[in-house]
Amino acid sequence: MGLYPRKLSLQLMIPLIVILMVVGVAAGFVHMKTQERQLLDVMITGADQLSGSIASATWHAMLTDQRQSAYDIMQTIATKQGINRIRIFNKEGRIMFSTAKGDTGSVDKDAEACSMCHASGQPLVRLDVPSRARVFGSDHASRTLGIVTPVYNEPACSDAMCHAHPAAQNVLGVIDVTLDLSTVDAEIAQIKQKVMMISSLLIISTAIFIPLFTRKYVQAPIRKLIEGMRAVSVMHLDKPVQINSSEELGELASNFDAMRVQLNEAIKQLNEFTQGLETKVEERTEQLKVAHQKLLRSDRLASLGQLSASVAHEINNPLSGVLNLAMLMQRMVKEDGIPPGRIEEFKKYLGQVVNETSRVGRIVQDLLAFSRRSKPHRHSDTNFNAVVATTVNLIGHKLKLMGVKLELDLDEHAPLITCDSSQMQQVLINLIMNGAEAAQGKADGSLRVSTSPSAAGDALILEIGDNGDGIPAEVIPKLYTPFFTTKGEGKGVGLGLAVVYGIVQAHNGDIEVRSTVGEGTMFRVTLPIHPEQEPASSVNPAADRSS
Numbered sequence: 001m002g003l004y005p006r007k008l009s010l011q012l013m014i015p016l017i018v019i020l021m022v023v024g025v026a027a028g029f030v031h032m033k034t035q036e037r038q039l040l041d042v043m044i045t046g047a048d049q050l051s052g053s054i055a056s057a058t059w060h061a062m063l064t065d066q067r068q069s070a071y072d073i074m075q076t077i078a079t080k081q082g083i084n085r086i087r088i089f090n091k092e093g094r095i096m097f098s099t100a101k102g103d104t105g106s107v108d109k110d111a112e113a114c115s116m117c118h119a120s121g122q123p124l125v126r127l128d129v130p131s132r133a134r135v136f137g138s139d140h141a142s143r144t145l146g147i148v149t150p151v152y153n154e155p156a157c158s159d160a161m162c163h164a165h166p167a168a169q170n171v172l173g174v175i176d177v178t179l180d181l182s183t184v185d186a187e188i189a190q191i192k193q194k195v196m197m198i199s200s201l202l203i204i205s206t207a208i209f210i211p212l213f214t215r216k217y218v219q220a221p222i223r224k225l226i227e228g229m230r231a232v233s234v235m236h237l238d239k240p241v242q243i244n245s246s247e248e249l250g251e252l253a254s255n256f257d258a259m260r261v262q263l264n265e266a267i268k269q270l271n272e273f274t275q276g277l278e279t280k281v282e283e284r285t286e287q288l289k290v291a292h293q294k295l296l297r298s299d300r301l302a303s304l305g306q307l308s309a310s311v312a313h314e315i316n317n318p319l320s321g322v323l324n325l326a327m328l329m330q331r332m333v334k335e336d337g338i339p340p341g342r343i344e345e346f347k348k349y350l351g352q353v354v355n356e357t358s359r360v361g362r363i364v365q366d367l368l369a370f371s372r373r374s375k376p377h378r379h380s381d382t383n384f385n386a387v388v389a390t391t392v393n394l395i396g397h398k399l400k401l402m403g404v405k406l407e408l409d410l411d412e413h414a415p416l417i418t419c420d421s422s423q424m425q426q427v428l429i430n431l432i433m434n435g436a437e438a439a440q441g442k443a444d445g446s447l448r449v450s451t452s453p454s455a456a457g458d459a460l461i462l463e464i465g466d467n468g469d470g471i472p473a474e475v476i477p478k479l480y481t482p483f484f485t486t487k488g489e490g491k492g493v494g495l496g497l498a499v500v501y502g503i504v505q506a507h508n509g510d511i512e513v514r515s516t517v518g519e520g521t522m523f524r525v526t527l528p529i530h531p532e533q534e535p536a537s538s539v540n541p542a543a544d545r546s547s
Helices: 008-057 059-063 067-078 182-233 247-332 340-368 384-402 421-439 496-506
Strands: 083-090 095-098 133-137 143-152 171-180 379-382 405-410 417-419 446-453 459-466 510-516 520-528
Touching (some): 008 059, 008 067, 008 133, 008 182, 067 095, 182 247, 247 384, 247 421, 340 384, 340 421, 379 421, 384 405, 384 446, 384 459, 421 446, 421 520
Antiparallel strands (some): 083 095, 133 143, 143 171, 379 417, 510 520
């Protein structure tokens, strides 16, 4: 189908040319075979007449038992042009005479001269002329025509004194005459050449005239119609389409031209309507600009209020950790200063205070720039297990107060990754606190945090799961949408998971969620060891990251 032409003119020409070629070749072949059959029929008729003449010419010699005289007559006839051989067979198939030297002996019933009568079990007595003739090849280039003529046992023969054949014997033998068909073959070859020439001329003339007529009466009118359609497609509606080649194409062109006129009128009306509409649109546009400016101011104020509320939400966790550390350090300080044995512990807590207060500043900066987050401050070869442990130390006390049991399963073979430790802490705090809030209130409320290498060994897997109430399926697609929350009023502004999503995306990672209502929720974060690039975080993360 792919090789068949798509042009209509070719689709018409090719079948017509092929059909005419097939018809021409078939007609030539039939004509050639008919001529050959007619020539062979003429030759067979002549051969039958010759064979009958030989039988008649030798009849008297045979009747008087003058065999040599009969043989001489046949030998003389055999010298004539076109006669190859004359033979006489008796009833048993023995060659009684042959004009060809050395042609003696007997032939079986399957020989070409005998098979016509002896093809069946009972030999045939009477055969028509075509059944007694045969055409076979020879050692020469031409073919040979053979015909057998039975020699019947006539009353004059059976009653003669010299014959020993009873009257019940119908056939005494046969006369086999073979003729050279070289003249006929030459004439047939000439007929073939003429037929091939005529067929070739017919095919060539057909191949020339069909494309000419098709181009004039089909291709040219259709091309005019196509040009008219193209003009209409580019809105040149002032060019009429006129075709007079045939009734069908003329009617098609007339209908298309009527459509062109109607389309032109419709466009004129549409232009008039458009001009009036543009005037109204300009008036409404000015009004919309004023309303839009008011809406922008109102939206800006609402966004500033939501961001301000989120700042307090996001810095609450690190400030709580700082407060806990400060209280611990306050208890460690005595009237005479810090006990010598706890100076290192005090420095450790003081360092954590410094880190957390620095992170508070970073959190505020990240939240204010949430819609245009900058690239994270990454450090290579970060021990993520240490980041998890540090984060748990900050919020472990609060988890105990919430009555949630925390289980850590940190794989010691977890790979070192390139990441921003501060932002990873923010991810951990948000996910752990969300899980703790979901499990809070249950008698066996628990939270599990685990790390492991990926199956391919090119990433780190972080899983945080809880046994809380779970998340409904219709809510999961909205989890990472900014300002979307399922918590009660005053408990959240819907930025926690949105921030988590943005940080994970900035690290070229992936986050998934699996949740079953009544059983719990599992967040799975995949972080590559060496991110290939550092894309900026998105303002509106795609909800399809959840599953």
